[in-house]
Amino acid sequence: MAFAIEVPPTAGLPARFGDFLPHSGFGKAKQHLTDRLAAQFGLPPLQLECSGTACLIIALKTLQAMPENAGRDEVVVPAYNCPLIVLAVAHCGLKLRLCDTMPGGFDFDQASLQNCVHAGTLAIMPTHLGGQTANSALVKPLARKNGAWIIEDAAQSLGAPQLPGSGDIIFFSLAVGKGLTLYEGGLLTAKTAKMRAALQATSRTLIPSRPFFELRRLGQFCLYACFYRPGLLPLVYGRPRRRALAKGRLEEAVGDVFSPDIPLHKVSNLRAGFGLAAALRLPDFLQATRAQARRRLPVLQKLAEKTGGKLQILGADKVDKAVWPFFMLLMPDKAGRDAALAKLWPSVDGVSRLFIHALGDYAYLQPFLGARQAAPNARNLAERMLTVSNSLWLANGRFEKLCHIIEHALLTGDKKDKDIYLPQ
Incomplete structure (x- = not known):
């Protein structure tokens, strides 16, 4: 049976067979991958996590644990955003404050932001959507005035030249459809070495080894690599999307439905190694x-x-x-x-x-x-x-x-x- 050529909704980097061949870097692939991406895009040292959502949870948990943040329990996010942000904030036991966006854009509306930020604000999250960069510099004076931290959500924007911006912490996603993917993955870093060390310490404490779950992710990544082709995408993306649209399930069609049970686990060197060769082409x-x-x-x-x-x-x-x-x-x-x-x-x-x-x-x-x-x-x-x-x-x-x-x-x-x- 012949299938129509299906174009994915985002420009993801297709995998190649050679990405999965053994090479000398597999033993320390996680370190090699983060070093390579940091060097390619002028980023501070990166740490690899199992998803962008996990990166946000680690960032929030790190800030929660700091004595100077006692009594701060609100996170301010743009109201046009990925639903996973809501679930991550709830996972940490924090309160979400939705801030309106500017008219015709995804930056914070400044008047609305003034009303959202106060002495109980733990973090403000400017979001870089669709590869574009938000103006995080506009957030900085208000954050500093109120003692809040800035976490830049750059899940969709790895490689954007102006990142990181004015944030204290920034994270990226390596999920399906992103420029570089591990099927699921995330990159996390911070402006200062002290904060980077704190994020790494939180990760070591919070993120468990789950070998069988990681084996599942390896299988999903391999299947993704096979099917992320214009002739095969109708099977795994096009047809399911069209069925959801026909039934009026728009949230399902666009992939907006998520479970509050957020997987947390360590990424293997093997899966990171698969992404290492692809990172060279990125x-x-x-x-x-x-x-x-x-x-x-x-x-x-x-x-x-x-x-x-x-x-x-x-x-x-x-x-x-x-x-x-x-x-x-x-x-x-x-x-x-x-x-x-x-x-x-x-x-x-x-x-x-x-x-x-x-x-x-x-x-x-x-x-x-x-x-x-x-x-x-x-x-x-x-x-x-x-x-x-x-x-x-x-x-x-x-x-x-x-x-x-x-x-x-x-x-x-x-x-x-x-x-x-x-x-x-």
Whole structure:
């Protein structure tokens, strides 16, 4: 049976057979991998953990244990964010404070942030979404004034040139679909050697060895490496997504549903070794996706001009200051966004949504959120955004066709024609 060429929603670095061949670095692969990535991207010394979520838990637990943070129990996060952030904060027994985002962007709204930060704030978390960088410098004066720490969530932005920013701690994700993946993994570091030592000490105490769970991750990583191919992705990504969409399970379709039982375990040198060879290719891969973004952003900007400025492309003026797994497009309203998605989301062309809701609007997160907190800008962002893959597998002709569909939705907002778009 022949399958359509399926484009993933993000530009992930495909594995090669040679990545899995034995080499001399396997014995100390975790150290070699973190050293290599730190050198490639100008980062402080890194530690490898089992997920970005685990990195955040380690960071929060480290801050909780510091005597000077006694009585501080709130974490301030942007209200447009990954649901795993909510679960990680709850895992640590801390309170979450949702801060609204700026209009039409994912940075903190400064007026809202002023109202969220106080003497009981433990940490503020600027989030670098979709390879773009948040302005963490705007957070620093308020954090220092109130004695709070800054944890930069760079889960989606490994390799972005401006990172780390003004944070005390920063973490990255190596999960499925990221530029570099171990199927699941995370990188954690801090600005000062003292804090890095504290993070490592927390990890040694908190993170157990679970050999059988790690064996499961090794198997998942190998299967991912096999199926992360445009001809096989329909089996593991495309068809399940289309079934979820057909049933109206949007959170499931985009991968927004997570268990509060967060796995914590040590990453093996074997799995790190599989990522070591891929890490050598990562800078060139990020350059290739940035070059493609440089070619395609003008097409999207012309589309915005052609439709009277109805379309906003986040980060379009910062092409060399970001990594580009996908493009984040803001439609003028929910109706126009949904009109475009009616055709493009079920297609094979890598169009999706980043998060289905603002954090306060996920029903399954309500037990972890406490008091309801208004975040109209974040909700508006969730209602208007769609994402377009920057995968190198998305051919120019298919990119142009999906741009025409977005243009039609911008000009008409027509939701009547819902035929699935499957280019030949």
